[in-house]
Structures are given as structure tokens and as C-alpha cells.
Amino acid sequence: MLDTGRIAEAVRGAIVRAASELRPDVHAALRQAHATERSPRGRGVIEQLLQNADIAAADSVPLCQDTGTVWVWVEIGAQECLREPLQAPIDQAVSSAYREAGLRMSVARDALFDRSNTGDNTPAFLDVTMRPGTGATVHVMLKGGGSDNASQVVMVPPGAGEQGVREVVMRAVELNAPNACPPLVVGVGVGSTFDKVGVLSKRALLRRIGTSAASPAHAAFERSLLADINAVGIGPGGMGGDTTALAVHVATAPCHIASLPVAVNVGCCAIRSVSVDVA
Amino acid sequence: MSEPVILTLPVARQGLLALKAGDEVLLSGPVYTARDATHERLLAETNESGGKLPYGLEGQTLFYAGPTPPAAGRPAGSVGPTTAKRMDRYTPALLKAGIVATIGKGTRAEEIVRACRTHGAVYFAAVGGSAAFLATRVVAAEPVAYEDLGTEALVRLTLRDFPVVVAIDATGDAFLDHAASDWRMMSGGASSRAGAR
Numbered sequence: 389m390l391d392t393g394r395i396a397e398a399v400r401g402a403i404v405r406a407a408s409e410l411r412p413d414v415h416a417a418l419r420q421a422h423a424t425e426r427s428p429r430g431r432g433v434i435e436q437l438l439q440n441a442d443i444a445a446a447d448s449v450p451l452c453q454d455t456g457t458v459w460v461w462v463e464i465g466a467q468e469c470l471r472e473p474l475q476a477p478i479d480q481a482v483s484s485a486y487r488e489a490g491l492r493m494s495v496a497r498d499a500l501f502d503r504s505n506t507g508d509n510t511p512a513f514l515d516v517t518m519r520p521g522t523g524a525t526v527h528v529m530l531k532g533g534g535s536d537n538a539s540q541v542v543m544v545p546p547g548a549g550e551q552g553v554r555e556v557v558m559r560a561v562e563l564n565a566p567n568a569c570p571p572l573v574v575g576v577g578v579g580s581t582f583d584k585v586g587v588l589s590k591r592a593l594l595r596r597i598g599t600s601a602a603s604p605a606h607a608a609f610e611r612s613l614l615a616d617i618n619a620v621g622i623g624p625g626g627m628g629g630d631t632t633a634l635a636v637h638v639a640t641a642p643c644h645i646a647s648l649p650v651a652v653n654v655g656c657c658a659i660r661s662v663s664v665d666v667a
Numbered sequence: 668m669s670e671p672v673i674l675t676l677p678v679a680r681q682g683l684l685a686l687k688a689g690d691e692v693l694l695s696g697p698v699y700t701a702r703d704a705t706h707e708r709l710l711a712e713t714n715e716s717g718g719k720l721p722y723g724l725e726g727q728t729l730f731y732a733g734p735t736p737p738a739a740g741r742p743a744g745s746v747g748p749t750t751a752k753r754m755d756r757y758t759p760a761l762l763k764a765g766i767v768a769t770i771g772k773g774t775r776a777e778e779i780v781r782a783c784r785t786h787g788a789v790y791f792a793a794v795g796g797s798a799a800f801l802a803t804r805v806v807a808a809e810p811v812a813y814e815d816l817g818t819e820a821l822v823r824l825t826l827r828d829f830p831v832v833v834a835i836d837a838t839g840d841a842f843l844d845h846a847a848s849d850w851r852m853m854s855g856g857a858s859s860r861a862g863a864r
Binding site: 408426427430433436437439440441443444447448449450451452453454455490491492493494503505507533534537566567568569619620621622623624625626627628629630656657658 | 733745772792794795802818842850854
């Protein structure tokens, strides 16, 4: 029996931590970029981002004023059972975390017909899947609006292949990177279906920078996309430089013989996510 | 790079003419936070009063930002720029009505470049994703209007040495539109990058 209260508590803790502590892999990647960035203006921006991380951690204040919408992905161990649906306790956790940690309420009640603020940053956007074993793995991402607005889903003809995927990624970056708070982390989903490819690209953002890609082919494609993105010169803050992106993460999946779905989910320099195991 | 320009707000349009696209500037003085919902109301009120800005906004600067609540002894825990492009639909009318400068992040439509040139206005860009740092350069916050909008309320912030870059100057030079190509040119292009280090 898995206690939904423990999952909710994990979500609450993850939100508070993610909001003010820069992901260690992103921090390391920024320090590395500071060492290699040749543009003085670009280095200046990275210095400001590193100082920002220090202040946020020391004063427990949010890394970014846009403390995002909350995406929660719960992988439930197949041996567990739950007594109640997860949405309500998770929303309760979001509401109390946002109030207690002084985060910004950024959710509109309805996208089209009522854009009033829900006032407690609920609802959370929840995905639930199963994995083998016991317990649960809880992933929480606070996603900023500026970087999500820079994201895209495109259905490419299968014949376009790698080049077609590359063109989608480059178009999204060239058009939108200056508005999405670079240096970016770029999540690329390829495959599955129109609705699921966005999730693939979002999960790709959870992967820690510097950890292995799914295969040598994935790794080579990621390196090549990163080189192309950084050759554009948009740079930190969009002010010109070598570091437009810190990493590109590609996740692929099976798909219909007629399709090549591509999603680009843009993560900003303050990309915030925490993954925790609940016993 | 040269030393940043020190600029005290509010500033007359005349005082903005010397600023050139790409200049680094430290802003001090009052600015007014305004996001999407704020703009909707500001423009409606301006139109209702025949083009006159409400709340003494004439000659003032709008900061596209929705801060987090006060924290760490500061008036906002975190406050940084939001994407300026979303405000493009409202900006020409507000510049015409007397707003002299705006602060945000990212590129803007050609129409805004033209409007800056026509009205002698300036658009400043701040570094997105550095809002905890930027909050240390905000020394006061006073609500002005629309408190029901929460973080989108119109609030007068007082800045002290708030770092920005001139992203569109009063002659219509849009720095962020050519920053990437400038850098490619300056750094010798992508082809020579492999051997640069």
C-alpha cells in the first residue's frame, strides 16, 4: 500500500528545493561554459547567472520570478496499490508549497474563457505511469512560461529523417532562443504519436547534463545538434556568444510507419526539476 | 567593454538619445511593473480617457515583470524580466501616450523598432533567469493599481543600479536582432571555432 500523503510530501519538498537551488548539473555546466565562452558579454551574463544561483540558495529565494507551472510525473511501482486518486493530494501540496515558500502564482483558471489567477498555482499537471517493483519515483518540474512558449511539436515526413529533425530543432532555437533565457537545455522528442511526443521531449529535460544518452547514435546526434545550435551565436542572454545551449537531450520512440513526430521542449538557464524515490 | 552608463529615472526622451544599441546601463529610480493583464487594462483606460495615461505614467518606464512576494528583507524575493514580445500588441499605443522606456527580455517585432524611432523611446533588456540577483537591485515596491491581478498588479518599483542593455535605441537599432551575427563575425564564424582554443 502506497501512502498518497508521502507522495504529496515528496512533491511539496521537491517544489521548495527546485525553486531556489539550481540543479547541480546545470550549475556545473554553467561554470564549464564560463571557462570556454569567448564573448566577454556572454561571460558577463553567465557570471550574473552564477551569482544568481548563489543568492537564491543563500537567501532561499526563487532562482526566477517565474516559478512556473508544476509538472509532476509519478512512476508507481507495479506491486503497489493506491487508496485514492493522486490529483487532490498533489494539488494540496502545490498550494501549500507555493504559499509557504513565497513562490509566484502563475496559473490561469482557463486558457481561453477565464484567465483569472487560480491563486494557489494549482492544478498541477500530472502524469502517472507504472514501473516494476515497489514504491514510487516522483519527478517534479517547475516550468517557466517563456521557455515553454519557445517549444514546438511538428509532424515531419518520415523521409526527412535526421535532417528533418535537425531543421525543426534549429528553427525553434533560431526563432525563439533569445526569448527563452539562454543558455538553454534543449529536450528533443522524436517518435510515438502527436500527443505523446511532447511528453518525450519534456522527460528528456529531466536527464542530468553529462549523463549518457540512450545509445551511441543518440549521443552523436546530440553532440551534432549542440554544435549547430552553438554555432548560431545567439549566446548567453541572447547577447551574442558561443553558449546558446548547455546540452541537447534526444529521446526517441517507435512510431507509425507514416509519421515522424518531433517535439522540442526548451528548458531555460534556470531549468528546475527534482526527482525523488518514495519508499 | 566600456563602463556601464549610469541613468536615473524618470528620464526625458531627450536624455535617451545618447544611448546606443548594445550599451550596458545601470538604471536607478522608479519603474512600473506591467505584464499581459496589466497592459490590457492600461490600454483600455488610456483609450477611454482619449489617449491620456492613467496613474501618472506619462514620462515613466514600464518593466515587464511579475515579482514573487517579499523575502530576505527585500521588497521582492525575485524579480526579473518577462518576454517583451507578448507586450508588442500594446506597446506602440502606450509609447504614443507617453511611456518613454520599457524593460523586458528578448527580441521584439519590427513594429516596436519603428515605434521606438518614431517616439524616441528605448527598450532595455535585462538577463532572464537571474531574478534573485536582480531583486537585490530593487529597493522599494509600492502598489499603484489592479491589486486584484496578484503578481500582474501595477507596482512602482524603485531600482538601484539595475543592470540592463539597450536592446532597441531611439534611432531604431535593435541590438538583439544582430547580436548573433555580430558575434559570428567577430569570432571569425563557425568554421574557425574548432581551432580557436
